[in-house]
Every structure is written in structure tokens, then in C-alpha cells.
Amino acid sequence: MPRPSRPELDPDAVAELRAIYAAIESRPVHRDCTLRTGCCHFRLTGRTPQVTKAEALYAAKGVRASGRSTVKPHSDGACPLLGSNGRCTIYEHRPFGCRTHFCAEAGGPYVRKEVADLIQRLEALDERLGHHDGSRPFVPALEEAMGK
Ligand code: SF4
Incomplete structure (x- = not known):
């Protein structure tokens, strides 16, 4: 039986997502992020980014662009995309929630x-795109988008 094709974003959807992310960056909302990455430690914060389906697919694209075909959970409950160097491994593809949630020290969300x-x-x-389920927690949405 043929394998089901992997869901992909069409070019217009990618362009819209990039435009939305660029719009956040251009907003004059000052935050002082010094890459503490506390917000990437979900078990510590008790919070996980919520993502739309398109965002999950875009993040999966970022994972594949980094040369991986799967994501492995961190034993400490951090985001599976947090690298061993403490940096996001899909920074350009990171979801909206990662761009708008800041720790208290950085100025808050x-x-x-x-x-x-x-x-x-x-x-x-x-x-x-025909996805009507709303936003979901990032990790399971990403795993689904990766085809797990
Ligand atoms: S996607 Fe990147 S910025 Fe967002 S929680 Fe994971 S490691 Fe942190």
C-alpha cells in the first residue's frame, strides 16, 4: 500500500506565515531577551506554546531543513528543538508563541x-488550508506534522 503523502504548506501559505512573523518583529513592543531560554523549558514554566496547523507544518519544515527527520524529547522536559548549545535549532521557523512569550526578566509576554x-x-x-481544529500544544502538533 502506498504511504500517505506528507502534508506540506503551499508557497502562498509559507509567504503568509513569514509575513505574519515579520510583522511581529516589526512591532514596537520592547522586550529585552538575552536568550536565557527559560521559556523553552516547558516543565519549568508549566507552559507550552500553542500552534496552528500551518505553524506546526512550518516548524516541521525547519526541522527537516536542519537535517533531521524526527525530534527527540528532552529528559528535562525542555522543548525538543532546544539545542545542546542552548539555542533554538529552528530559530527562523519558530512559532508565533515563541516570538511573543517572554519571561518576566525580559519583560513578560x-x-x-x-x-x-x-x-x-x-x-x-x-x-x-481547511484546518478547523484551532491551536494545539506545540510538541504533539509538531510530531504529527513530522509524520510520526
Ligand atoms: S521552538 Fe525554539 S524558541 Fe520555541 S520553545 Fe522550542 S527551542 Fe524554544
């Missing part, structure tokens, strides 16, 4: 009204 329009664009993109 963005408030919803600062990014509500971009969240709506992410949701609209999923709707256009």
Missing part, C-alpha cells in the same frame, strides 16, 4: 491586544 490581528491572520490561514 506580549498582551493579546498587541498581537490580536496577527493571531486572527494565523487562524484565517488555517481556515483557508
